[in-house]
Amino acid sequence: MSKGWKTGLEPSGESTPQDYFYYGKLKKRQTEDLGACFMSPLFQSLSALCRIPDYIVSLILLEIIQSCYLDVGLQRTTTGARVFAAMKGAVDGGLNIPHSTKRFPGYDAESKSFNADVHRAHIFGQHVADYMRSLEEEDPEAFKRQFSQYIKLGINADQIEGIYKTAHAGIRANPEQAKKPEKAPPASRKRYTRRKLTLAERKNRVAQKKQSFLAKIQEGQVEP
Structure with a gap:
């Protein structure tokens, strides 16, 4: 209605x-x-x-x-x-x-x-x-x-x-619409949010990618 x-x-x-x-x-x-x-x-x-x-x-x-x-x-x-x-x-x-x-x-x-x-x-x-x-x-x-x-x-x-x-x-x-019992919220919820990388960790990650890319060039897997 x-x-x-x-x-x-x-x-x-x-x-x-x-x-x-x-x-x-x-x-x-x-x-x-x-x-x-x-x-x-x-x-x-x-x-x-x-x-x-x-x-x-x-x-x-x-x-x-x-x-x-x-x-x-x-x-x-x-x-x-x-x-x-x-x-x-x-x-x-x-x-x-x-x-x-x-x-x-x-x-x-x-x-x-x-x-x-x-x-x-x-x-x-x-x-x-x-x-x-x-x-x-x-x-x-x-x-x-x-x-x-x-x-x-x-x-x-x-x-x-x-x-x-x-x-x-x-x-x-009894036409009154009874309310269904509400479920209690969980006491604690698990969070799966990925932790933010620090500046040093981000720089290290970039360096590893560069090193991996240069290694592939030396092995001939990727053209320079």
């Missing part, structure tokens, strides 16, 4: 799915699907709202203050893209972002209708769970290769939705 000023953009906060390892809200390896992309802005938006002073919350300008616009950058704006899952998470967290449902999973361009149940299933990782079930049934060896970390952590398809529900509840209950 960034604030726009005349002089440029000022970063106001950042959050990635990797942050949830610190809070214990996500299983490892569940950080790249659509559901994880939803949770990161959800956490960031709730955290941003918590930093607003209490006396501003009651003002009418709150909606204007927290108005945001989605910057997709170089991402392709296809239907079901993860960038729109990130936007949905920020909206559910309380930010005012102008948008429509045309790029969410579950929107049918032909009938121009939106199925919210399909969108919900993607937010809770049910598309991943369905793929896990089908791959395990069709090709068990490929399933073991592709979901080896899930198997190692004891995650099956039936647990996916519960993991995300627990993560959502934890984020909403």
